[in-house]
Amino acid sequence: MKTVSVATTSQIKEGELLAVKVENQKVLLTKIDDRIYAVENKCPHLGMPLAKGKVCDRAVTCRWHGASFDLTTGENVKWVDSFVGIPLPEWSHQALSIGKSAQSIKTYPVTTQGDEVSISI
Numbered sequence: 001m002k003t004v005s006v007a008t009t010s011q012i013k014e015g016e017l018l019a020v021k022v023e024n025q026k027v028l029l030t031k032i033d034d035r036i037y038a039v040e041n042k043c044p045h046l047g048m049p050l051a052k053g054k055v056c057d058r059a060v061t062c063r064w065h066g067a068s069f070d071l072t073t074g075e076n077v078k079w080v081d082s083f084v085g086i087p088l089p090e091w092s093h094q095a096l097s098i099g100k101s102a103q104s105i106k107t108y109p110v111t112t113q114g115d116e117v118s119i120s121i
């Protein structure tokens with residue numbers, strides 16, 4: 001595991017998402033309750049970037065099909081249920097999942113030193 005500087009603390013705002021690329025991996029940085037978190041910027045459903053998603057109640061919701069992930073733990077809190085923000089009926093969710101079951105996203109340990117934010121990757 002390697003520790004890499006990824007941003008400054010002032011670049012990461014409470015409840016907002018900052019996408020960075022580190023060692024060929026797409027990473028999403030955010031601040032929740034004044035603590036910085038790093039998760040992979042890739043939805044496990046179809047691999048779309050979570051940076052385009054919406055943050056609410058510590059979770060990011062993927063804009064394409066509605067899967068949500070806790071930004072503090074990476075845990076999946078809701079699997080697919082919509083298409084670009086339009087809710088779909090329950091009966092269609094199985095087809096929408098295209099055979100993929102709910103999965104969590106990867107998290108990265110974050111350290112700060114002064115204004116510098118680093119992650120272990």
Ligand code: FES
Nearest residue numbers: 043045046062065
């Ligand atoms: S690509 Fe994210 S929910 Fe489908």
